[in-house]
Amino acid sequence: MKNKVVVIGTGFVGMSYAYALVNQGTVEELVLIDIDKNKAEGEAMDLNHGLAFAPRKMSIRSGDYQECRDAGLIVITAGVNQKEGETRIDLLNRNASIMKSVVSQIMSSGFDGIILVATNPVDILTYVVWKASKLPSSRVIGSGTSLDTARLRYEISRQISIDVRNVHAYILGEHGDSEFVCWSNAFVGVKPIKDVIESMDEISFEDLDKIYLNVKHAAYEIIKRKKASYYGVGMALVRITKAIFNNENRIIPISVYNGGVYDCDSDIYIGLPAVLNQDGVHHVVKLKLDQDETLKLKASSKIIKDILDQMEF
Numbered sequence: 001m002k003n004k005v006v007v008i009g010t011g012f013v014g015m016s017y018a019y020a021l022v023n024q025g026t027v028e029e030l031v032l033i034d035i036d037k038n039k040a041e042g043e044a045m046d047l048n049h050g051l052a053f054a055p056r057k058m059s060i061r062s063g064d065y066q067e068c069r070d071a072g073l074i075v076i077t078a079g080v081n082q083k084e085g086e087t088r089i090d091l092l093n094r095n096a097s098i099m100k101s102v103v104s105q106i107m108s109s110g111f112d113g114i115i116l117v118a119t120n121p122v123d124i125l126t127y128v129v130w131k132a133s134k135l136p137s138s139r140v141i142g143s144g145t146s147l148d149t150a151r152l153r154y155e156i157s158r159q160i161s162i163d164v165r166n167v168h169a170y171i172l173g174e175h176g177d178s179e180f181v182c183w184s185n186a187f188v189g190v191k192p193i194k195d196v197i198e199s200m201d202e203i204s205f206e207d208l209d210k211i212y213l214n215v216k217h218a219a220y221e222i223i224k225r226k227k228a229s230y231y232g233v234g235m236a237l238v239r240i241t242k243a244i245f246n247n248e249n250r251i252i253p254i255s256v257y258n259g260g261v262y263d264c265d266s267d268i269y270i271g272l273p274a275v276l277n278q279d280g281v282h283h284v285v286k287l288k289l290d291q292d293e294t295l296k297l298k299a300s301s302k303i304i305k306d307i308l309d310q311m312e313f
């Protein structure tokens, strides 16, 4: 696959991702597309001026949808924000029509790679993109709960003063209010979280609820202070990009097509751990959930399904 990424939507999220890609030297070619052509052009100019300090040689430019033809990965971060008086479903319908128009232009170019969606509500819009693209579900994914999981790992790490990279735990379900922590499969190093709590004074079972709430409310708290959140998701998108281009077979919780792997609504995209490589999703990792987690996943999937049922495809 060609080591080329096309970013569609050069707003805060798109450009945080692009900036992190350049700093980490993740790809050879980066093309920026936005409905505001001047913005995309200016962003490409600005990034190019950092190449003297980047870890690798890269080609960065703004362009049009023809650039999608030979791209390995397309990352969609284009979207609009809620207008005053607009309901969430109105906003959803507007973003869904943006997705459809973007996807029709991507597919007209002859594109045959992987699409990664970050625009919210990400689980719903990833499904919209999948349907509109007619690509196999293994090649259409969403950022899902990758950011939420990074937030969770950070919160646990902060509480127990152990490196965040030694914390292994997932947020599953909708990237939204019904997401939940899969505590039954949470580890620090190779130690189950239950044993960590029993052996450490720094953390108690009550802290787990606080940690979950901090993660769940993180986006609201950031938006309250600075209107939008973007660095964290930008880096989560780079992590997913690396798993794909480096053919890593890496497990990342992303928005994937359930397709009956988990005992919840089948025909939806939802945040689940998946093995990612150069072909996209190799498989969804089936975790043994406890009874409470199983119910939470079902409730979360129902929320997504109910919304999808109100939409036209």
Ligand code: NAD
Pocket (backbone or CB within 6 Å): 008, 009, 010, 011, 012, 013, 014, 033, 034, 035, 036, 039, 077, 078, 079, 080, 081, 098, 101, 102, 117, 118, 119, 120, 121, 122, 143, 144, 147, 175, 228, 229, 230, 233
């Ligand atoms: P933004 O307003 O800064 O950027 C959106 C960009 O999309 C703008 O540059 C706009 O011109 C462009 N755009 C709009 N319509 C377009 C079209 N038809 N074609 C091409 N470009 C178009 O917004 P942002 O802060 O970058 O957020 C983008 C999306 O990412 C939002 O939906 C936000 O909710 C979402 N987000 C997702 C996560 C996650 O974890 N998945 C985290 C944070 C934000």
